[in-house]
Amino acid sequence: MEEQRRPFWGHWTAEVLVFHVPPRRCFHSWGTPMARMFTQSIHPLKPEALRLPPGIPESPSCQRRHTLPASEFRCLTVEDAVSAFEIEREAFVSVSGLCPLYLDEIRHFLALCPELSLGWFEEGRLVAFIIGSLWDQERLTQESLTLHRPGGHTAHLHVLAVHRTFRQQGRGSVLLWRYLHHLGGQPAVRRAVLMCEDALVPFYEKLGFHAVGPCDVIVGPLTFTELQCSLRAQAFLRRNSGC
Numbered sequence: 001m002e003e004q005r006r007p008f009w010g011h012w013t014a015e016v017l018v019f020h021v022p023p024r025r026c027f028h029s030w031g032t033p034m035a036r037m038f039t040q041s042i043h044p045l046k047p048e049a050l051r052l053p054p055g056i057p058e059s060p061s062c063q064r065r066h067t068l069p070a071s072e073f074r075c076l077t078v079e080d081a082v083s084a085f086e087i088e089r090e091a092f093v094s095v096s097g098l099c100p101l102y103l104d105e106i107r108h109f110l111a112l113c114p115e116l117s118l119g120w121f122e123e124g125r126l127v128a129f130i131i132g133s134l135w136d137q138e139r140l141t142q143e144s145l146t147l148h149r150p151g152g153h154t155a156h157l158h159v160l161a162v163h164r165t166f167r168q169q170g171r172g173s174v175l176l177w178r179y180l181h182h183l184g185g186q187p188a189v190r191r192a193v194l195m196c197e198d199a200l201v202p203f204y205e206k207l208g209f210h211a212v213g214p215c216d217v218i219v220g221p222l223t224f225t226e227l228q229c230s231l232r233a234q235a236f237l238r239r240n241s242g243c
Contacts (some may be wrong), residue, residue, distance in 0.1 A: 073178055076129060081106045083126040084119070084161075091161045098220065100159040101131060105146070109133050109158065112148045115186065116155055118179045120171065128162040128171050130179045132192075140195055140217055140226055155183050157194040176207050184231050191231055193224040195224035204229075 026186075076084060085103045092099045101109070109131055110117060116132040135144050136152030145157055162172050183189045195215040196204060205211070208229045208232035 070123040071176075072121045073182075074119060074121070075114045076110050076119045076126075076131070077111045077114055078107050080119060080126060080129075081110055084129050084131070087126065087129065087163050088159060090159045090164060103179050106131060109148060112149075116183075116189075118175065118182050120175050122166075126163075127166045128160075128175050130157060130160045130175060132157045132179075132183075134189075135193065139212070140193060140215055142217055145217065153188055153190040155189050155192045156194060173203075176204075180208065180229065180231065189231060192229045193226065197222065198225055201225055201227065206236060 013050055022190075028047075081103060085101075085106055087101075088099055089103065113133050116134065118129040118130050119126050132155045133148035134150060134152035135147075135154045135156040136149040137144070140156065145158075160172060160176060162175075180192060183192055192209075194204065194209070195217055204227050209227040210229070212226050212228055215224040217224060
């Protein structure tokens, strides 16, 4: 059933930064309070490399080794909303004065589809995250900014943001790579889609996305390119994903 449109304003993704801003915006985020941990949904980072099907590039963590003490990846909950918003607010408001998602919108999506989010925690502290929702059309529209369509097969990535003290370390690439594997473990999700400014297109192309043309979504004076990534060999990904 189609979800009724909420009154709040739309958002794109940043680092994804839908993730939309020049490369430096991609990894923006602000200080965050400690996020509550739910051990039943925590996924420890595993050191072994994953084998990938054709079309999805090697993990950035395999290309460059990172030391990640006490690192955990898990889906976000509504309780993580404030921490996520503080990271996002510093990342975007300081640059453009706007946020892809505001606090009520973050809570909205985490309540409806927490399985389409992924957070990176260091010793219990949220340091980077992605929030997505399902979409049921071939291309993004203004409505896709605020709606979650449970019957859809496309994961729309609304925002990717990294805490300011953890930027310039390749974490955005690692998180996005793991997120795509996380989506590969969900049979209903067949592809991922996002929109970004032109300067960020090469970043996403390195991680398996391809540009499909100008996006129909416009936010103020900003225009975007729409990119998609096919999630092939889902059964393979489910068996081999570390997420």
